[in-house]
Amino acid sequence: TQLLEQSPQFLSIQEGENLTVYCNSSSVFSSLQWYRQEPGEGPVLLVTVVTGGEVKKLKRLTFQFGDARKDSSLHITAAQPGDTGLYLCAGEGTGNQFYFGTGTSLTVIP
Amino acid sequence: GAGVSQSPRYKVAKRGQDVALRCDPISGHVSLFWYQQALGQGPEFLTYFQNEAQLDKSGLPSDRFFAERPEGSVSTLKIQRTQQEDSAVYLCASRRGTENTEAFFGQGTRLTVV
Numbered sequence: 001t002q003l004l005e006q007s008p009q010f011l012s013i014q015e016g017e018n019l020t021v022y023c024n025s026s027s028v029f030s031s032l033q034w035y036r037q038e039p040g041e042g043p044v045l046l047v048t049v050v051t052g053g054e055v056k057k058l059k060r061l062t063f064q065f066g067d068a069r070k071d072s073s074l075h076i077t078a079a080q081p082g083d084t085g086l087y088l089c090a091g092e093g094t095g096n097q098f099y100f101g102t103g104t105s106l107t108v109i110p
Numbered sequence: 111g112a113g114v115s116q117s118p119r120y121k122v123a124k125r126g127q128d129v130a131l132r133c134d135p136i137s138g139h140v141s142l143f144w145y146q147q148a149l150g151q152g153p154e155f156l157t158y159f160q161n162e163a164q165l166d167k168s169g170l171p172s173d174r175f176f177a178e179r180p181e182g183s184v185s186t187l188k189i190q191r192t193q194q195e196d197s198a199v200y201l202c203a204s205r206r207g208t209e210n211t212e213a214f215f216g217q218g219t220r221l222t223v224v
């Protein structure tokens with residue numbers, strides 16, 4: 001059982017298109033992280049958001065933390081084939097553990 | 111070391127066999143986590159250590175799963191009497207401190223139970 005639900009589960013788009021991935025929970029988190037994972041590798045941290053309502057930009061990626069710190073979104077502008085991978089959100093609980101979302105598998109077609 | 115190292119990378123076990131998976135975290139990292147990941151899914155939390163203390167083992171699926179970190183560095187995840195549903199990638203992560211510090215993951219151990 002995972003505390004965070006991501007949508008969509010699968011996404012296949014053409015190069016140059018925009019997309020948004022959502023991460024939702026009924027739980028409040030002290031922070032939320034986004035990771036990208038490639039086949040055969042461990043997840044790699046993209047960003048950490050801490051404050052409710054916070055927006056962070058990382059080149060073509062924009063991350064937003066919900067006001068109530070229960071949800072988050074990742075928006076990618078002008079997707080490129082190199083963006084292909086499994087995107088994971090992870091919420092930090094009260095005991096230093098962090099729990100991953102269900103994952104969004106993104107494929108960007110050249 | 112430079113990163114989190116896990117061994118073996120791949121393990122094939124016959125059903126009923128015991129296995130031991132090793133994690134070498136980044137030197138000096140206080141926190142260590144184990145996760146289980148099914149193909150295409152998000153990792154599921156298994157257990158968490160702060161130094162040698164196992165502070166949370168609520169994610170271990172059964173009493174066949176056991177983890178230890180006796181000296182606060184290397185950790186071993188042991189699975190006894192493996193079953194087919196144990197087949198998954200087992201990921202280890204470490205972080206320098208506690209809250210809101212970056213976690214670094216190993217490449218994982220892919221366990222296949224036949």
